[in-house]
Amino acid sequence: MTKKSLALSLSPLAVVALLAACGQHPDGAGGPGGAGGPPPVSVAPATQRDIQEFDEFTARLEAPDTVDVRARVAGTIEAVRFKEGQLVRKGDPLFSIDARAFKADVARADAQIAALKTQVDLARAELARSEKLVSVNAVSPQEIDQQRAALRAAEANQKAAEAALVQARLNVEYANITAPVSGRTSRANVTPGNLVGVGDPVLTTLVSSDKVYAYFDASEATYLKYMRAAREGRVASPASLAVQMGLSNEEGFPHTGKLDFVDNRLDPATASIRARAVFDNKNGQFTPGLYARIKLGGAASYAGVVVPDRAITTDQTRKIVLVVGANNIVQPRPVTPGALIDGMRVVNGVKAGELVIVDGLLRAFPGAPVTPQVLKVDDKGMPVPAAPPGQPGAAPAPAPASAASK
Incomplete structure (x- = not known):
């Protein structure tokens, strides 16, 4: 059977792997310099860090006494x-x-x-x-x-x-x-x-102006999550949950308060439950009726592995990341995504230190070799973009493809 007829009888993924094994590339591109090497991609190591999950809500401020x-x-x-x-x-x-x-x-x-x-x-x-x-x-x-x-x-x-x-x-x-x-x-x-x-x-x-209430609605799923955490002892009581607030003209959540009320029933029309946080307002900076953003801390912190959210892709019904393994071969890794924190997604299915492709996903194919360029990461695990070649701090040129890719 000729190479052409063999390629027509195989799936696209098999064609890519076959061409890569033969030293040919589907787009005709070579290595880093276009000289026949595997395609370049940017990778970053998966990072393990202490995870403190939280949920965000929209709220309206009301006075305790009107x-x-x-x-x-x-x-x-x-x-x-x-x-x-x-x-x-x-x-x-x-x-x-x-x-x-x-x-x-x-x-x-x-x-x-x-x-x-x-x-x-x-x-x-x-x-x-x-x-x-x-x-x-x-x-x-x-x-x-x-x-x-x-x-x-x-x-x-x-x-x-x-x-x-x-x-x-x-x-x-x-x-x-x-x-x-x-x-x-x-x-x-x-x-x-x-x-x-x-x-x-x-x-x-x-x-009244010495305190202010922030009323917000939590979904049924969120309510059940916190109830489960309370039963398992990961949350002592609703009053122990940290509540932070930010106004529409503020960055982040600079104000800290406490949760002091959760309603006794869910609204069946919206499948949500009303909750309330209280904040000190002795300096008069909060006016009843203002829109606010609420950040509600979840259960106790735990160690988790995080990857950049952009590194997660979809393969039919699965969420996967592309990991560069031995001999720079791309390995698809199914993951279970968790909370999104500072642009990093908590995942289950990847080990800390494994190299995950964050840029050049369209050039990477499962089972095919790539030329990885390892990016530095900051203290949160987020990859730091590589400086352009020739500038101070520029990343070194990618290493040549391994012998297994020849």
Whole structure:
């Protein structure tokens, strides 16, 4: 059988291997200088490092306390006692309602209590005299019963008047509307001279500012992953998880907080569960409603092998990397990809130190020889691009093809 008919009867992969064994190349290219050698590729060693997995989410910031300030008594707004948008402390005055009518109610209740107290004293004295006369049959038992009832009625009227006095004093207090929580005010929705009712309208809105909540939704798979880690003891509790946050105009995740709430059920419509992280906001840099990015630390760190993510390719339904083995022969290696960390993918199926092709994947064929150029890697295992030939720091020229490739 001629070489041409043999090549037509073989698969493309077998053709490549056959041509490589015969010293021929499918693209007609030679070695490093185009003189018939194996094609050049860039390789980097797989690196073992401590892996700390994490998940990223999008979140919205909310204030722990959001209060719509409303009037608790009806009246005319007398003064607005804050600047719109300013920070206030709990108990600081916000609005004043004309309290003259309420003060008049206090005076009226005081006078009514004094009158009723006199009636109680009189009823008590009459009952005491009648009880002395009943022993000599000067007063009938019926009159004694009536006087005792009159005393109890007078005492009840006095207590009702005292309750009315408490309510009148509360109305005077409610006329001075204060901040229910510490935080930042919104704009004043009413101005002096306007008549307001009980609870209507909203005078202003107050949001707390010392802390901020970041609410985010985690998928069902993520939730199950963390629940499994908790059962296996790799996560002590949700509160032990490190939470980092970055705003839309920030690089990375410069803010650190803690996870303080996970909902008790998943939303069946979205197959997700709501969680919340809390961050300190004493310097006021976070505003409720902002978009944020959340980075949630996973289980305890472990030793894992990482390769550049671009080195992973697909062979039908498998994920593989191309490893340069003995005699510079390309070996396809099935891998199970894991977390992506700083551009490096955690993989299972490659040993630390094995040379993985990172550049020139289209020139490498399983079972065929290549001319590898080993790249340096940084502290994270990421390959450092080789400097152009002739410049300081340039990588040495690739070694000649091994004897096995001839």
